[in-house]
Amino acid sequence: MRVLVVEDHVALARQVADALRDAGFVADQAADGEEGHFLGDTEPYDAVVLDLGLPVLDGLTVLRRWRAAGRDMPVLILTARDGWTEKVAGLNAGADDYLAKPFVMAELVARVQALVRRAHGRSRPEIALGRLVVDTAAQRVLLDGAGVKLTGLEYRLLAYLALHAGQVVSKTELTEHLYAQDFDRDSNTLEVVVGRLRRKLGDGFIETIRGQGYRLSAG
């Protein structure tokens, strides 16, 4: 899951990005509205955390431009002004949720997770696929009720496939959603990770669709 954090306060931006990384997200950062708008316009993010008071281009304008251009990723707005007039303006400009500063980091992470789930039409954090359960809130994977130990990248790949369960996900899409923007991407790594996951979960869950990508199913 790739998340964009648009926040001009350096320390806060780092805290948010770190917390999201800890929660299994890949986080890109932008420090002003223009850069944030560009990234959100060109990269496929699964969610955006958008501050409203931004330099160069204010958050509300960034949001309106994204929505006008058809970018429909879920957006959580952060604002110091927590009056209802601002909330209504933000939500009616196309935001999906808001969080007033100061906030508790755990709540921000929970809300971003909820937004991503909601965007995939799921209301519960656990995704059950037969014997396999992926708990996106706790970042846990259970096989027959027992926990499976996964690395960060393994978990991210499995969680992304689980959110798109039953659908074919291309390697390009996986790469775009599992790595940060300036990460050195190597599609061979994906094959290696998928191989490791198959060993840990057993065959039957992850199918390779030749020439198209991977598909996760109940096995």
Add this chain to the structure above:
Amino acid sequence: MRWPRSLALRLALAAGLWVAAGLGAAAWFVADIAVHQVEAAFDGRLAALLDAAVAVAATDADGGIVLSRAPAGADFERPFSGAYWQVTAPDGSVKTSRSLWDQVLPAAATGHDGVLLRDASGPRGEMLRVAERDLLLPGASAPAHVAVGLSRMETEAEIARLRRTLLVTFAVLGLGLVGGVVATVVAGLAPLRRVRRALVEVREGRRAAFEIDAPSEIAPLVAELDALVAANRATVERARSHVGNLAHALKTPLAVLRNALDGAAPDLPVARGEAAALERLVHHHLARARTAALASAAAGAVPMEAATQVARALRRLFAERHLAIEVGGDAALRVRLDPQDLTEMLGNLMENACTWARSRITVSVAAAGREVIIAVSDDGPGLPDGDRDAALGRGVRLDEAVPGSGLGLAIVADLAALHGGRLDLGRAADGGLRAVLHLPGQAMTVGA
């Protein structure tokens, strides 16, 4: 034409134009009447002279006509004196007064009845008024013709003098009237100048209130200004007391926080608790500051508009719960408060309703007398009777499991009270919470 900006100048100008027109017309009428009278008097005198001439006319032994003696009443003897007579016998022979010397009066028409008055040119080219008539003397076969002429010079001079006198009189009268108007206006506007001076003194802090004994037309203005000054002062007072409260409320937890973090073994649970308390306080006081700042700027807002906007935002916010948020009522109703305050109240009430509702919240807007009633109902669990008052208490959260600062309903109640309204909590028809806002309405409607 653009009117000058000065009220006094405007009134003086208007009065001046009106006085000039009125006096001009009056002067013209009066002059006309006076000139008429002078002319009539002159003609009367001329007719009398003609009568005098006729009275002394007689037939002489030859059958010719003579004047038995000089007619009285004018100087007919001195040459070119300006008074002349002339008698023309039926045979055409003419006798004249000595004053005509060797001249005759211009030929007169004969054969008409009574006295004929006409203007003519005198022996020296002067303006002459001539009265003449036919006269049939005893023993004569045909009528003789008697004419008397008088120079108009004196009369013309008299008329000119009359006109001059009238002009001067009316001009002086006009100037006097305009001066009177100007003086009245200046005196009438004096209270405004007093108000201005008082305003300056109030602004500079040299006096607390106007308290001017103003005339009844200006008294309401002065009263409104006094009210404005009082409202401003109240706002400043409120802000000052807020700052005091804020300082007190923030410094205590800050001190505790500091103590908890100082020393060899920081007490993190206490620090965390105080940080949370500080956050709540900042939130609360910012909300209060906002309400205080906006309270005086009552611009007027449309509840249906605000509720519709908030409903749209909440549908997005609670998208996954598929709540039915229904807003209905009179779209023309307005309330007398700032739109931001109304949105704040509706946002808090409607979000609270969304948080607790099972499937549906309804917002209704209706008028009741001079009040606008906004009711927000949900079909959630509702509040037990005993908890409703507590819910309006500051920072009280009745359920710690649901996110929120616990200030929502208290803020709504504060805001409503600040604007002269109130918030009532009750039970909805299907058991949920029914929050009813009573707000002062406006008589005017959106369309008007």
